[in-house]
Amino acid sequence: MAELTFDVVVIGAGPVGEVAAERAAMGGLKVALVEHERFGGECSYWACIPSKALLRPGNLLAAAKRMPGVPIGDxxxxxxxxxxxxxxxxxxxxTGQVEWARGAGIEPIRGHGRVTGEREVTVGDDQVITARHAVIVCTGSVPRVPPIPGLDxxxxxxxxxxxxxSEVPARLGVLGGGVVGVEMAQAWARLGARVDLVITGPRPLPKLPDFAGDLLLDGLRxxxxxxxxxxxxxxxxxxxxGTALTLVDGTELVVDELLVATGRAPATGDVGLDxxxxxxxxxxxxxxxxxxxxVDGGWLYAAGDVTGRALLTHxxxxxxxxxxxxxxxxARGAEVSTEPWSRYSATADHHAVPQVVFTDPEVTSVGLTxxxxxxxxxxxxxxIAVAGSSLHADGYAGKARMVVDTERGVVLGVTFVGQDVSELLHSATIAVVGEVPLDRLWHAVPAFPTISEVWLRLLEAYGL
Known part of the structure; x- marks a missing residue:
């Protein structure tokens, strides 16, 4: 039985695990990074990166069609x-991710890692790794599959x-109106598939304001x-x-593929929690x-989807x-403060989580909705009706929401829906995290003519 010792062992080498390992290594610790599939993880190969690569061409084509004089196809x-x-x-x-890890002073170890004791991780059947200081679990999440008759x-x-x-399905059914469902429905529809999206509510993205789902519904159609x-x-x-689908309302559909996008659950089923x-x-x-x-002893840590906090890569x-x-x-005996907004406190998880749905229109939010x-x-x-949006696209349709704490005079949350609004989100995130007073935000002058002028219109509508 092979035995190794490191200061820190990170289980899961997706973007979250890579960052945890890198930060620990930057702090002078000897780090092992364990991964049973691909270094780079879900986001790099099966989620954020490929989904956006599939969506972007369709978004560009739709944007070009809203601009007279641009030569385009259909x-x-x-x-x-x-x-x-x-x-x-x-x-x-x-290979590139493995080389990156080694270059960052991290030891990549391929195999399935499970916690098998205090500060102990076993990889595969016989490789035991001991952590002097900590084990960090970053195993992400897995899809939830609903108990629908016949699905198995x-x-x-x-x-x-x-x-x-590798091919565009002729007929694609999509179950679920969350982020994965709407993004993939629109991406494959624009690539030539006949797509049927099935949702339980009147509009997609039910956790966001109704206007977001309504505008997205128009974009999907x-x-x-x-x-x-x-x-x-x-x-x-x-x-x-094909596959026959019987909907709750009695509709009958036949599809070649069925995407089940009904949420995700923390991937903790086989990491040794027992x-x-x-x-x-x-x-x-x-x-x-x-x-x-x-867990007693303060040696076990976790980050990312596996914590159930905010299932977003960033x-x-x-x-x-x-x-x-x-x-x-x-590990070096330094004092660690977990007071809100300190370096050692993930405070933003509770107050300022930014999210982008990369459909057309884009849907973005941070903080309260x-x-x-x-x-x-x-x-x-x-x-969203400013000179910048009018110049950006003919018939530009978008909406913005600002939630304000009137007692303190600060922004608690912002929602933008419209073509290319994702680049507005970080300014909103800074306003929320920085608790910038509205009377000071008034002096952040938006450049003309940009869509950012919507900030001025929000403040004017508030009464400034």
């Missing part, structure tokens, strides 16, 4: 789109299959997606020539520094920076 050429996606994912070759008789697509398919709203999937069966007396399959609850609260990397820095600081109950918060809603 359809995308799927082959080069898929080839470009494959270039970004390296066709699954993780087919091989439905998950997010991985949806982003890595413009892209050719057939949306079956206020419905659901009752039953699946195999028929000649050894620690914790239930497998649930999130690893952590404190603000990333330390797992339920937010997971933020938590990984906190966890890696905290482990390194505690609604007023708090029993508060003096005020919600300001306006159309």
């Amino acid at each position: 359809e995308l050429d799927a082959a080069p789109v898929l080839a470009r996606r494959d270039w970004f994912t390296g066709k699954g070759d993780d 008789a087919i091989r439905p697509w998950g997010s991985r299959e949806a982003t890595s398919a 413009e892209a050719g997606v057939r949306v079956h709203a206020s419905s659901g999937l009752r039953e699946v069966s195999v028929v000649d020539g 050894v620690l007396g914790l239930p497998a399959g649930g999130p690893l609850a952590v404190d603000e520094s990333g330390r797992v609260s339920a 937010q997971g990397k933020y938590g990984a920076r906190v966890a890696g820095d905290t482990v390194a600081a505690r 609604e007023a708090r109950e029993d508060s003096a918060d005020r919600v300001v809603d306006i159309d």
